[in-house]
Amino acid sequence: MTPSRILGTAAAGLAATAALAAPATAGAAPNAAADGGLARFYSQHLDWKKCTLGPDDEVGRGLDEAGARCADVTVPLDYARPDGRTIKIAISRLAASDRAHRIGAMVLNGGGPGPAIDMPPYMRGIMGEAGPRYDLIGMDPRSLGRSAPVDCGWPSATWIRSAGETRRSFQRSVRFARDLAARCARTNGSVLPHISTRNIARDMDVVRGALGERKISYNGASYGTYLGAVYATMFPGRLDRTVLDSSVDPTRWGPSLLAGTESANDRALANWAAWAAKRDAEYGLGDTGAKVLAEVREIVKASARSPLEIGRYRVDDSLAPVVLFDYLGDDEDSARAVLAESVRVFGEAAAGRPARPTKDLDEELAFLTGGDESLYGSGQSAIICGDAAARRDPESYWRAVQRDRAASPVFGPLTQGINPCAFWPTGPREPLTKVGGRVPALMVAATGDTRTVYAANRALHGLLRGSRMITLTGADVHAPYQRGYRNDCMTRQVNGYLLTGRLPAGDLTCPPER
Template structure:
C-alpha cells in the first residue's frame, strides 16, 4: 500500500472544456488531438492522442511503446501544464478535465491541461499479471498472522503474484521504471513543442516530477509537487515511514468519530472508539460480514480512509451500522475502500524502482518492530508490497534526487498526511535547494485545488501564473473538518 490511488480520481468534474472532439493539431506541436476512444471512458470534452516512445532507451530505434495522452482546455492556450495524478499505476486519462474544471479562471485560460497513462498503465502498453482473482480469497486472512503457518500462506500468495506478473509481462517489466517515465515525459514535452515542461504532480507524481527535474534540469519549468514522496529512501523503507503516520491519522479519525458519538455510537473518546474498533475486528475475524468482509478488509478500509477525511463519515457509518446488525453497509463500504485486485502496474514501478530485501526474515523482523508503534497498519502495509521480495525484474540504476543543477520548485504538503509523511517533503526541500513549501496544518492527501483551502491555492496559483516562487515558505491553517 506504499502508494494508493490519488484522491483527485474520486472528485467529479463539473465544468465544460473547449477542446473539441474533432481532430486538431496545435501550431508548433507533433501531437494530433482527436476524440478519445470509447473504451477509455474519458470525460466529455477530453481530447486524446498517441505518442510512440522507446521500450528501451538504450536502444531508442528499437521496439516502441505507444503512450496514450489526454487533454482538456483550449488548444489556443499559450502554455501547457502536464499533470500526473499519482499512483504509481494510476491512469491519467480523466485527470485533465478534472484539473481544468477546478482551476481558477486566470490559470484556466493560460494552460492547456495534459496528462497521460504512463508506460505500463491503462492504455499505454499495460502490465498485466493475468487472472489473479484466485490468489486473493474473500475474505483475506487477518493482516497480522496468528502463527507461522498463516504468515507463510500470505508469503506464498505474494510469491505467486510476482510470478504471475513475470509470466504475463516479462518483456515489459525491466522497462517500467520512474526514470523511463521521466524520459517519456521529455518526449511528451518535445512533441508538444515546448522548451520547458510545466508540471503538477500529486503523490507518486512528486517522485516522477523530481526525477524529471534531476534528469532534465534544463527543460524543467514551473513545477508543483503536491503531497511529497521522500526522495532519500526506497520503497521498502517508505512503507515503514508510513506506518506511524497512518497510526497517528487513525487516532485523529477515532477522535473525530467520538466527537460525533450522537450519530455513530462508537464511543465518546478516541480511546473508546479505538476499543470498539478492536472489538469489531475480532467479531469480523470470527464471522466475516456477509461472508466476505473480515478484519483484513476493515484494515484496508481504514487505511484508505486515512488519505482524505471526506471518506471518514462513510466508514464510521458503515461500522456503526454493522455493530447495530446491518452487515450490508460494511460490505458496500468495502467495495469502495478495500483492495479488490492485484495492481500489476503499481507493483511494476514500486518493485523495479528500488532494491528490496529478498530474505523474508528481514521483512518479518522489521514488521514486528513496526507493529509496536503502528499495530493497525504495519502488517497490512507489508502485505501490499510483499510481492517485491520475489520480483523477477532488475531494479533501476540509483538516482540521487536533486543532484546536479536542479532548479527550485514549489512543494505543497499537509502536516499530518499519512500517505506521504511530512518528513519526506522536508527532505525533498533539502534535496532541491531553493525550493519553497506551502504547508497546511491539515492531514489530507492532495492539497492544491481539492482541499478547499484558499491559503494553499493562492500561492500555488500565483506561482503557476507568474513563475515566481513565494519569497518564503507559506504556512496555512487546516480546512474545517467534515461534518458527520
C-alpha cells in the same frame, strides 16, 4: 500515493542508458537531435483524435465532453536500444481556452502510480484563473492505463495487504505476494525490465518534444512528486512552473514505501476517533475517542478469528486494516463520515449480526478483492518493483512486523508487511536517481499527511534548491491541492504562482480554515 489506488543489465548497457538521460542544451529547439538515436521520437507528428475507445469507455467520453483530444506518442521500450521495439504512450490534451494569454503546456500526474490521462478537465477546475491559460496534458505512465498496460491477471486490484494478527495471517500474505509476482512473471516477463520511473521520465521528455514545447510546466501529487523530481534531475532546465503536492522522499522510494507512516496513521486514526465520539448518537462507535479506538482494535481482532461477513465480501485481518488506511487520507467531515459508516458496518459483522456494505464500502471492497481492475495493481507494482530492489527473505518482513506491532498494532503489520517486489522476477536496471539541483518548484505539504509524511516533504524540499514550501498545519490530508481540500490560503498561493510564475519570497504556513 494512496497505495491501493495509491505511494538489472550489464555495465555497458547501464552506461548507454545513463547517457540517454542527458538532454540537449536546455534552450535547444524541442525537436533537436537527441543523443542515442532518439531524434525521430522527439520529432514525431501527433495524430489528435477523439478519446472515447468504445461504448463503455467513461474516461474517454468524459474527456471528449470536456473538449479534450487524445494521441499516442511512440517511444522505445528500451531507451538503450532505440531502434528496437517501441510502445505507445497515451496522452490527452485540454487546450488552453484563453489562447491570447496562453502560458504553455502542463503535464499532470495524480500519483499512485496510476493512470493520469483523465486529469485535465478536473484540474482545470482546481486551477482557478490559471486553468484556461494552459494546455493541460494527461499522460498515462508506461505500464498503466492506455500506455502499454501491464496486466498480470491478478485476483485483486491492489498488492497492499496487512500481515495481520498472527503468524498464520503473515504466511497467507506471503503466499498472496508470491502469487502476484508469479503471475506477472508468466504474462509480462519480457516487458517488466523496462518499467521504471526513469523510463517514464524519458517518455515525458519525448512527449514534451512531440508537443513542440521547449519547456513544460508540471503539476504532480504523491508519486507524481517523485516522477517530477526525477524528471527535473534527469532533464535540468526543461521544467517551467512546477507544483509538487505531498512529496515523496526520493532517498526512501521503493518497495517499502509505506514503512515509516505508522505514527502519522495512528495519529490520524485517533483524531478521527475523537470526531466519531462526538457523533456517537449517529454512529454508535463509542462516546470517547478511547472507546472508538477500542472498537476498531476489536474489529481487527475479530476479523483474524473469522472473516467478517459483509454482504458478498469476506474481510479478514489482511484486509480490514487496508480499508482503515485508505480512508485516512482526508480529514474533512465527508471523508470521516465514510470511515465511520464503514467501521459501523464492520462492527455489526464482528458482532455476528447481518451487515451490508454502504455504497462507498462496497466500492472499496470490490476494488480490494476483485480482479476487474487487475491492470491497476499490476502496472503500479511493475513501476515500484522496477525502481528499487526489495528484501527477498520473507522472515525479514516478519521480524519488522513484530518489531512495530506493539507500537502500532493496526498499521505496523500493514506498512512493514511483504509485497510482490520480494518475489519480482527482474531486478532494477538502473540505480535510483540521486535527486537534486536547482528546481524552483512550489511544494505543498500537510503536517498530518498519512501517505507522504511531513518529514518526507521536508526531505525533498531540502534537495531542490530554490523550492518553496506551503505547510498546512493541523491537517490530516494527503495531496491537498489536487484533492481540492478546503484551504483558501493554500489554493490562493498555488494558483497565484501558476498564473504569474512568481514564487513566494519564502516558505509559508497555512493554518486550518474550519
